[in-house]
Amino acid sequence: MSHFSSLAEVLRHQAMSRPDIAAVTIYSDRPGERPSLTFAELYAQAAHLARQLAAETTPGDRALLIFPSSVEFVVAYFACLMAGVVAVPMMQPRRNANHDASAAIIADCAPRLAMSPASDPDPRGLLRERLAAHGIRHLPIALVTDPAPLDAFRPNADGLAFLQYTSGSTSSPKGVMVSHRNLIDNLAMMRDRLGNHTDSAHVSWIPLYHDLGLIMNLLQPIYLGAPCVLLTPSGFMHRPLNWLRAIHEHRAEVGAAPNFAFDLCVDRFRPEQMEGIDLSSWKIALNGAEPVRAATLKRFAATFAPYGFAPEAMRPAYGLAEATLLVTAAKRGSLPRTLEVSAKALKAARIAPPEDAADRHVSASCGAPMSGLTITIVDPETRRPLPQGEIGEIWIRASSVACGYWQRPEDSAQTFHAKLATDEPSVGGSWLRTGDLGHLDEASELHVVGRIKDVMIIRGVNHYPQDIEATVAASHPSLRRDHGAAFTITDADEIERIVVVQEVERTQRRGIAEAEVVAAVQAAVVNNHDVALHKVVLIRTGSLPKTTSGKVQRNLTRLRWLEGTLEPWNPSGEAEDRAVSA
Known part of the structure; x- marks a missing residue:
């Protein structure tokens, strides 16, 4: 595939050589709805939309892609590649500006237009409001019954495929300029290292505006000519074992996710929910996008071994948007070292x-x-x-x-x-x-x-926040794994001190004795890291600042602690109950 100059050419090749293979299937949150497009259908729909984009843009214009995980997103993305438009995947704008990077992204990339699903009426009007404020044309996208062909692809002068905005875990989002050549080369590296092929079906729940969701879990299977199955992020978070069930149903070989997702599957494990599931087809359980923990690899393999999961399928990896995606990974079939x-x-x-x-x-x-x-x-x-x-x-x-x-x-x-x-x-x-x-x-x-920016230096000793956060979460059953932040502040004497902010488990919140929990946290950190915590702050479940990929935003957590705007743990649980029911 390296002889192709763009992924649009790859899709055209797959549409000709594997026309009837399902390229993309979506597991909707609505029961029974699983829209799908074959490679031939995907190419035809994208080419039809590319004609319209070419008529309304000039090469190199930016276009926001504001979609849930959907076939419409995939159509819009490939239409941009065909029309020489630079795609900018972006999450839906949010009312709470503290959690929303959309305004910064819009101001940074100055898009010509924005695309979103025609089926989404934007009932609160927030998307239309944001776009109108910046003078951006809104183009609702729906599949057509009789797609028109495209005469030729239109390249842009810079050779850019898309802008991947960084998640902002340590800074404001920046648009990484990914070229067609960057993309093709990294997809070839992934194929060669992981041993993926046309029968390597992928199953993912990661949002498509995140690089792991887009490149590893969508573009890699399309590059291979393999099927791709997409679940919704919210569906995974509520029922993580459904990800494993989908892997079983499609006999998928590849499923990639951040470390916390594997922990969540173990934490939510219920034997009755795994009945009949066979994970023996799963060859690449790629673990990346955040620090990989050896304990997670061991727990996941042990928990799901009875269901056919092989330890050598676990594939820790390292990557970042600035390198397109994947940088390191072990070869298929080797045990994690x-x-x-x-x-x-x-x-x-x-x-x-x-x-x-x-x-x-x-x-x-x-x-x-x-x-x-x-x-x-x-x-x-x-x-x-x-x-x-x-x-x-x-x-x-x-x-x-x-x-x-x-x-x-x-x-x-x-x-x-x-x-x-x-x-x-x-x-x-x-x-x-x-x-x-x-x-x-x-x-x-x-x-x-x-x-580098997260390392905490106390009395000349380096302390890594993720290590302290793991110790804190394991110190008491009332604390939520992967939902804590450790950072430093400078006290009145200009001495660096460590503060830990930690979510409580929703199921444990009513019976928590706060003094007991804080004492357990303090003792665990002293025993394991030889450092005393200045402050332990317990906060409401689901309120810790995180990026769209689940990375802890330590700098933002620190800022909110200093401002006093964190949501404290509520012993009564009434506020959380209302939030859940809403």
Whole structure:
């Protein structure tokens, strides 16, 4: 497929060679509704819409794609590729500005038009209000009964396929410029590393405005000519085991999700809900988009082994939007590798064997770099490569590294065009600075330990927030896994202190003794990390700031704590009951 210049050409090829294969099937939240399009139908619908887009735009114009997981989104996305329009997938605008990045995205990319489903009447008028305020034409999208053919694809001068806005877990959203070549190259890397093929059906619930949902779970199967099945994010969050049931029903080989999703499946496991489910077809359970935990891999494999899930199917991976998507992963069929390291050494940004059982920390490998991709671990201050066994910033060089940030030349130069101190000035080529911290083990596999901006330094010792958050969640049964944030504040004496904000479990909230929970949290953190917490804040279930992909927004949580705008835990549960019933 690497000889194709765009994914639009790939779709045309699939429509000719596999016309009757179901390209996309949607599991609607409404029972019994499963709209579907074959490759031939998808190509015809996209070509019809591309004719209209070509008549109303100039090459390089941006178009917002504001859809739920739907066949209409897929049609609109490929219509943009065919018409030379730069697609900008975006979530539905929200009333609460604290949770909504749509206004910033609209202002940043200056779209010519916006597309959304014709079947969605926008009853509150928020979408129409936002678009009208910016003078953006709204184009409702519906499938047509007699699609008209497209004479030819229309490329844009910059070769851009779409803008992938970063999730904003540590900063405001930036539009990553992904070219057609970036996309084709990364899809080829994924196919080769994971061993995917035309029979590798994918099942996903991740929203399509997120890079893992769009590229791994939608565009990869279309690139392969394989079926893609999409569930809704809300459906997964309410009934996560339905994801596994859909994998069973379609004999799917690939299902990718962030680490918390695998934990959620274990936490919601009920034997009666798994009756008759066979997961033996699942070959690639890709775990990425947030820190991968060795304990999660073990728990999930043990819980679902009786239902045919093989431990070697679990596939920890590392990727980011700035590299299009996937950067590292292990080959299909290999067991996930873990490494026992010293927790004390980790705090000093070094890798060493544990001194004893109490010093033991288990790190999950995210696999080796993809073919054609180079990783080096770098001291972020000196920009010098570090030897194996030391923690530094992850730098990447590959054809799949994106073109930069939309309309942000300074940020693009700093992030996408970095030079090592050891690089010869006359030698071409540059590096992508990821902002992530990690190290390469003896097998040259990557272990990710955190973000540069998130590392907390207390008395000269490095503490990684995700490690403290995991300890807090495990310290008491009343606390919700993967729903806590650890961050630092500076007190009146200009001393750095750690604050933890943690959600309570909805099912446990009425019987919580707050003092007991806080004491358990404090003791667990001291025992495991040798650091005292300045404050433990319990908040309402579902109120912790997170990105659309489920990443904790620590900076935003810190800001809301300082402002006093977090939603405190309510012992009565009345407010939560009203929120649930609403």
